[in-house]
Amino acid sequence: MSNIRREFYKMLFQKRTYIGWAGLFIVPFLVTVAVRFSDAGQQHGPDGPEAVLIQLMRGNGLFSAVATLGVLTGFFLPLLASMSGSYTIAGEAESGTLRTVLIEPVSRGPLLLAKWLVANIYMAIGMALLSVASLIIGSAIFGAEPMQLLSGGTTISVGQGLLRIAASYAFVLVGMAAVVSLATLFSTLANSSLTAVFGALVLVIVMQVLGSFSVFDFLEPYLITSHFDAWQNLLRHPIVWEPMWKGLINFVVWIVGTTGLGYVVFQRKDVLT
Amino acid sequence: MAGTGGETSAQTLADSTSVLSTHGLTKDFNHLRAVDNLDLTVYAGDVFGFLGPNGAGKTTTIRLMFGLIYPTSGYVQVLGHRIPGARQEALRHMTGFVDDPVFYKNLSARRNLRLLSGMQGPVSEERISEVLEMVGLENRGDSKAGSYSHGMIQRLGIALALVHCPDLIVLDEPTSGLDPQGTKDVRRLIAELGEQGTTVFLSSHLLHEVELVCNRAAIMTKGRMIVEGPVSDLHPSTSSVKVLTDNQAKAREVLARLVAPNTVVLDEGYLVFTSTEELVPQAVRRLVEDGLDVLAVVPSVAQGLEDMFLNLTADAGEGGLGATVSADAKGRR
Numbered sequence: 001m002s003n004i005r006r007e008f009y010k011m012l013f014q015k016r017t018y019i020g021w022a023g024l025f026i027v028p029f030l031v032t033v034a035v036r037f038s039d040a041g042q043q044h045g046p047d048g049p050e051a052v053l054i055q056l057m058r059g060n061g062l063f064s065a066v067a068t069l070g071v072l073t074g075f076f077l078p079l080l081a082s083m084s085g086s087y088t089i090a091g092e093a094e095s096g097t098l099r100t101v102l103i104e105p106v107s108r109g110p111l112l113l114a115k116w117l118v119a120n121i122y123m124a125i126g127m128a129l130l131s132v133a134s135l136i137i138g139s140a141i142f143g144a145e146p147m148q149l150l151s152g153g154t155t156i157s158v159g160q161g162l163l164r165i166a167a168s169y170a171f172v173l174v175g176m177a178a179v180v181s182l183a184t185l186f187s188t189l190a191n192s193s194l195t196a197v198f199g200a201l202v203l204v205i206v207m208q209v210l211g212s213f214s215v216f217d218f219l220e221p222y223l224i225t226s227h228f229d230a231w232q233n234l235l236r237h238p239i240v241w242e243p244m245w246k247g248l249i250n251f252v253v254w255i256v257g258t259t260g261l262g263y264v265v266f267q268r269k270d271v272l273t
Numbered sequence: 274m275a276g277t278g279g280e281t282s283a284q285t286l287a288d289s290t291s292v293l294s295t296h297g298l299t300k301d302f303n304h305l306r307a308v309d310n311l312d313l314t315v316y317a318g319d320v321f322g323f324l325g326p327n328g329a330g331k332t333t334t335i336r337l338m339f340g341l342i343y344p345t346s347g348y349v350q351v352l353g354h355r356i357p358g359a360r361q362e363a364l365r366h367m368t369g370f371v372d373d374p375v376f377y378k379n380l381s382a383r384r385n386l387r388l389l390s391g392m393q394g395p396v397s398e399e400r401i402s403e404v405l406e407m408v409g410l411e412n413r414g415d416s417k418a419g420s421y422s423h424g425m426i427q428r429l430g431i432a433l434a435l436v437h438c439p440d441l442i443v444l445d446e447p448t449s450g451l452d453p454q455g456t457k458d459v460r461r462l463i464a465e466l467g468e469q470g471t472t473v474f475l476s477s478h479l480l481h482e483v484e485l486v487c488n489r490a491a492i493m494t495k496g497r498m499i500v501e502g503p504v505s506d507l508h509p510s511t512s513s514v515k516v517l518t519d520n521q522a523k524a525r526e527v528l529a530r531l532v533a534p535n536t537v538v539l540d541e542g543y544l545v546f547t548s549t550e551e552l553v554p555q556a557v558r559r560l561v562e563d564g565l566d567v568l569a570v571v572p573s574v575a576q577g578l579e580d581m582f583l584n585l586t587a588d589a590g591e592g593g594l595g596a597t598v599s600a601d602a603k604g605r606r
Contacts, residue, residue, distance in 0.1 A: 006388055013379045098377030100433075103339050103371070104392035106366035270342040 003106070003114030011118055020080050025127045027076070032057070035067075036141050042048025042248075052150070057138065060145045062158065064129050064138020066116045066235065072130070073172055073228045077196075078173045078204045081176040084122050086196030088115035089266060093191045093273045102271055112188070112266045116259055119180050124173055131169050135162075147235075154237035168231040171244065178224045178254040179204060185262040191273050202271035221246065224254050275435055278586050290317040290352075292441050292472045293338065293367070297347035298348065307333040309496040310347070315441070315474055315489075320467035322483030322490035322504065323476040330496040331476045335371045335445050338474075340364065352440060361544065369443030373450075374430025378419030382410060385418050390436040402434040409458060423450035431459065443474040448482060460486050468495050469542070514553055515543040515571040518560060531556055543571070 011017050035057055047057035053067035089112065092098035102108070135144075148154070155166070179200060186199035207225040210216040220226045227247030233240040293315040300308040308330045315321045325331045336342045338349050340360035349356040354363035355441040383401055390396045405414045408428040421429065427450055434442050447463070448456040462504055463486050466473055477483055483490050484504060491501040498591070502505060518524040528537045528546055537546040548556065553570065560567050 006391065009388065010377065010380075013377070013384075015379070095378075096372075097377060098339055099339075100375050100389060101338075101392070102341055103364065103368065104389060105361045106392050107361055157365060268343065272336070272342065 003018040003111055003226065004117060005270065008121065009116050011028035011122060013074065015155040016083075016120065018134070020083070020122070020125050021129055023076075024072075024080070024130040025133045027072065028064060028130060029137050031068050031071060032061075032064050032134070032137045032141055049194060051219075056148070056150075057142060059142065060147060061140070061142035062144055062147055062161050064142065066168060066232075068130060068134045069168060069172060070232070073175075074208075077127075077172065077176055077204040078179050079201060080126060081123055081179035082183045082197045082200040082204070083193075085116070085180035086088065086187045086190075086193045088112065088184050088187045089262075089269075090187040090190045090196040091193035092106075093271065094193055096273055097221055098273065099271050107265055108267050108269075112184070115204075116184050116262075119184065120173075120177050123176050123180060127169050127173055127176075131165065135165075143170055149235050149237045149238030150232065151236040164234045168234050171231040171234070171247070172228065174248060174251045174255075175228050178251040181255045181258040181262070182224075185258040185265070188262040188269060221250070226249065227251065284331045291315070291320070291350070292317050292352055293443075293474060294350045295334070295338075295347065296350065298334070298344055298349060299346045300330075300337060301345045302340065306496050308337065308344075311493075311496075311498055313491050313498055313501055315472060317440075317472055318470050319489050320352060320463060320473045320475065320487045322487035323474060323493065324478070324480060324483055324490060326428035327478070328495075329493045329495060331350060332371060333496075334493070335369075335443055335474075335476060338367075338443060339369075339371060366439060367441040367443060368434040368437065368439045369441075369445070370430040370434065370447075371445045373423070373441075374426055374427065374433065377416035377419075378428060379417060381415045381417055382421070382432075383414040384552065385429070386433055386436060389433055393437050396436055396446075400436060402587065404435045407435060407462065407524075408432045409455070424452060426456050427451055428455070428459070431462065439471070441474065443476075445476045446478065447475065448477070448479065513545055514548045514556075515540075515545050515569070516556070516560070517543050517565065517569040519566040519568065523563070524560055524565055527560055527565070528556060541604060543569075 031054075035054055053063055053070050054165060057063040057067045070185045089098065093100065101111070138144075144158055146155045146157050147164075149156065183196055183200035184197040187193070190196045190199065204225060207223040210219055211223050227243070227250050230243040230247040231242055280512055291314050291368060295311045295313050298311040299306065310470060311330075322333070323331055333342070337344055338351075338356065340349075340356045340363070343357055348358070349363075351363035352366045354360075354366070356363050376382070377388070380388065382405065382433065386401045386404070387396065387398075390401075402411065402414070404409045408431050410425060410428055410432065418426070418429065427447060431444070434444065448459050451459060460472060460482065463473055467486070467488070474485060475483065487504050489502060490504050490507060491498050492507075493499065516524060516528070521539065521542070525537055525539070525543055528544060532546050532548065532552070539545075546556075548600055557567055557570060558584070
């Protein structure tokens with residue numbers, strides 16, 4: 001049985017897997033129902049670009065998927081990504097199963113990469129559930145119409161709209177892979193999954209704080225969180241590619257850097273739990 | 274590595290083959306030296322007892338053997354494969370557990386065995402059923418590991434170690450938490466493995482257990498090995514004998530000519546002296562020849578491994594540990 005299959009199999013037998021997925025499936029229903037029953041003239045929920053998306057949702061259920069994505073990218077998705085990445089090594093070290101696994105003739109490096117990949121598959125499945133649930137409830141309540149883009153004036157077909165929504169989710173998924181990688185690194189350093197979750201999440205929050213003050217503008221290109229919302233450029237006409245490419249390069253650098261460092265740390269780690 | 278059937282490749286190993294050895298193995302944790310320049314050798318077919326008080330460094334040594342931690346210096350060798358360098362190759366020949374075995378609580382015992390042993394190669398359902406039966410868990414194989422008692426987890430750990438018929442099985446306190454019947458069964462299983470030619474490395478604090486099932490043993494304290502050799506050689510060859518005659522004063526003179534005079538003492542009416550097994554009939558014969566009536570000869574319980582263990586570890590604790598004692602040259606099986 002390959003490392004990836006084994007890790008995936010294990011993931012399917014863990015309750016927290018389904019709790020996380022259930023959360024991602026339920027949130028769109030809550031967001032859409034809340035928007036449906038709130039007054040159109042008043043602002044409820046988040047400020048900023050997400051508020052615009054929520055207003056657009058009232059006219060077109062397809063925007064339910066993008067509004068939910070906008071709302072969850074700030075905290076919930078990074079939290080889930082941190083939890084997913086932190087369990088890779090620290091979770092198993094905490095429960096003691098890491099030594100049971102490492103007593104078998106398995107290479108540490110490929111094992112870590114398999115765990116990292118399955119953590120990302122978990123996020124991919126979760127985000128797929130999120131998008132499907134958003135589209136179902138959004139379309140059911142507000143209908144599915146051709147999408148008017150954020151730049152105004154241009155309307156694209158439902159099919160085109162779904163394609164851009166899928167691309168937006170894929171972009172955010174790469175951003176979350178960077179958070180998973182960060183959590184994986186912390187996971188190799190800690191023997192408690194909670195420590196690893198906090199480590200990754202605190203760093204994400206610190207990046208968000210740094211990104212919100214102009215005095216730290218010089219850091220912005222290097223922060224993961226500065227690029228989380230770049231997917232919204234997919235909803236403009238024409239699509240503004242530059243911030244997206246910059247975001248993807250940033251994510252890939254973080255993914256390779258932190259996973260690579262985690263790989264090296266795990267190779268030399270003394271397993272004492 | 275043997276297949277998944279019932280055969281063991283250990284049977285093919287020559288008796289003199291070193292299956293497991295440590296060479297100058299040392300492990301420091303910050304400023305604490307947990308294992309200090311450890312050299313030991315386990316030969317093919319040995320059931321090797323690894324004894325030591327709490328904190329002696331036994332578990333750290335086993336972690337080093339499995340490559341779970343990295344040595345500060347030295348190395349472990351398993352059938353020619355060095356750990357940590359060739360850890361993966363070495364682990365194809367050895368299995369077992371360190372500390373308490375741990376399994377995925379949400380998975381059944383059977384699924385745990387399939388998942389974990391599958392890392393070493395394919396395993397048939399029949400083999401999984403077979404090992405579950407060997408450890409007496411055949412009726413609980415489909416229960417989740419989370420519902421198992423401590424003793425059942427120990428048995429499941431042994432089952433996992435047996436799946437691939439390894440050349441070497443390393444077990445850390447395998448009877449810990451077992452009921453008397455379970456303890457007896459596991460000891461019988463270990464003895465049977467030894468008889469079948471599988472090499473077993475058994476860490477235990479139960480000296481009686483080591484005496485019962487092991488042919489060779491090492492005693493470790495404060496990270497250092499203080500004695501290694503055949504279990505039979507770890508027993509002192511002498512024991513105390515009590516003698517009652519019709520004239521104890523005269524008997525004392527007779528015995529004093531036979532053994533060291535200062536070793537013959539009067540205790541609660543009996544003359545007590547230290548003797549080898551061969552010397553006892555000779556002493557009785559001499560007493561009778563000197564006209565004494567021998568009323569009773571009472572052999573006291575022979576000094577056991579436990580006494581030796583306590584003496585050695587106490588000596589080491591007092592700083593009286595000089596050189597490592599090795600009884601290794603004699604009597605390998």
